Amino acid sequence: MNRKNTILSIRNLSISFQTNSGELNAVRRVNLDLCKGETLAIVGESGSGKSVTVKSIMGMIPSNGRIKEGSIEFTYTDNGKSVTEDITKLTNKEMQKRIKGKRIAMIFQDPMTSLDPTMSIGNQIMEGVRYHYKISKKEAEKRAIDLLKMVGIKNAESIMKNYPHQLSGGMRQRVVIAIALSCEPDLLICDEPTTALDVTMQAKIIQLIMDIQQQKGISVLFITHDLGVVAKIADYVSIMYAGKIVEYGTVEDIFYDARHPYTWGLLSSTPDINNVQDRLYTIPGSPPNLKNKWEGDAFAERNQYAMNIDFRLEPPMFQINEHHYAATWLLHENAVKVESPHQKSKQTLSFEEEGNLANN
Template identity: 50%
Template sequence: MGALLELEHLSVSFDTPKGEVQAVRDVSLTVQEGEILALVGESGCGKTVMSQSVLKLLPGNSRIKSGKILVDGTDITDYKEKDMRNLRGTTLSMVFQDPMTTLNPTMPVGKQIMEAVLKHERVSREEAKRRAVEMLDLVGIEDAEHRYMLQPHYFSGGMRQRCVLAIALALKPRLLFADEPTTALDVTVQAKILDLLLKLKNKLGLSIVFISHDLGVVAKIADRVAVMYAGKLVEVGKAEEVFYDPRHPYTWGLLSALPSLAKKGEGLKCIPGMPPMLLDPPKGDAFAVRNEFALAIDYEEMPPMFQVSPTHSAATWLLDKRAPKIQPPQIFREERAANER
């Protein structure tokens, strides 16, 4: 498998009346053919901005400050809107968090899928309709021939998300960005959407960037996990490495906050404090002020990515050979030991 998407030292900023907001800072990342990469972190850490910068969907006050975006080895960093229209839908596509802000409430969902097909391909309306019905059927909409003519308000939240998926996949893209597609859904519908994404990935050979703040959801679907904080990647590795052998204190904090790990009679754990304002990012490691294991150097120098294994790396000075050896929280040592058995 080759790299379908490569980000090389990507930095994205917003120009605001108060100054420059450095939303994405020096991010290097790859997405391989046929894999699901989960992008996780608290709200405001840069996950959505990074993804939308690839599709050039950011507002006019944004700019790619530095770095490159490569799709199939082709540099698209400076692509204009006309060039991006040829990529969106056919190579790159996106599903947003709230289907009701994505779907046109006045149009039948089938016609919205048809619109995507007719914009990009020279086919008849009859063929476009056949494709729309086929896509609704593919994403699990029963009686697609009839429901093709229904407006979005006739569908439940889970069904609307399936309709959005049908639009996103209508032109058979190779890479799908799924931006918190299950957040507004209840647990049973959420599980069905995750199963659907896995099914579509296997059936269509799809690569997926799955954006979420819910590590419980990520554990069910991801091949690899990239953890973001304050616009930077702080840990990247295979899902089992990040979940059973996390190395960055921020990842420890996120995993500790999982409700499933809470002990009976104890309150839910949380990471104290708030992420920093990126109008003026702090010197050194942005997580230092919230990190109980912070070293003096964390307040002075930004840590590089240290290699844990060929597939696992983390940006923390705790991995430096000169740093004192600090064990992760007991719960992760227990999980890792259980996993090794």
């Protein structure tokens, strides 16, 4: 998976949580690479480990959680020199001073959980800028107004005085994006940033993030369950299931040549304008309880193509091409050849993009 100009490299990351009923293994040996200027989308069902993985990059593991093994190496430029640090080894104070907000920023699902209801919008944007850059209030105020204008808020001066409850959901999310970009980070993490918004506003926010990425050249790690969004924004896609990456590739690999049965299920459950059905396909069964231990492939019980080996041994990552990998025994040379029951055509994909992400 290694490529040039890698700014984020996650290796064998495993994260567990201690609960009243035992240890929950939320993330299992995850490997990810993200290069400068690229967008990597992480896709999977709720509880698959997407948010836990990206929050670990921000050093936001809850008190009952721990990183069991692995590394998160982040590369950035400091005073003209390239610096690589393992985030898992940094203290909270070091993260706050050197990384969080300044070089890695995050946009969450619900803007109201990110904004302080007791602070004005202007003060919330200026707070991080003044902390990291030690500039005057006047300079920070000018920067905050410029940021609000950059994210499409026209009456920026008056919005500076407002409080979060006085703004619409779309406006609040734009403010959150302005805060995230206030210190010009190298990496922007978006954890389902449009979930709480209507479809029209979703499209505008997605386009805004893409435009800013193009202007600033930042890298984006995008968490979503919406394959239409993935088709629009992603360069690379990681499919997560039961805390593990089960397929990884370019957006073309995933949509046109998916190899893992779970990825097939996700694609098949997406509405297709060229194939009108009375009922949408659903993946049978439920994900495994991550507190339990199991033998073999975590997806075996739900996989209609499962073989005996799936219930006995966990599959390794098989390489399909230089940038496409999948963890399924179907790729073994001795396995019965199975054709994908569903592949997106380029025409179908374009219709999805237009339907889900039309610019307004």
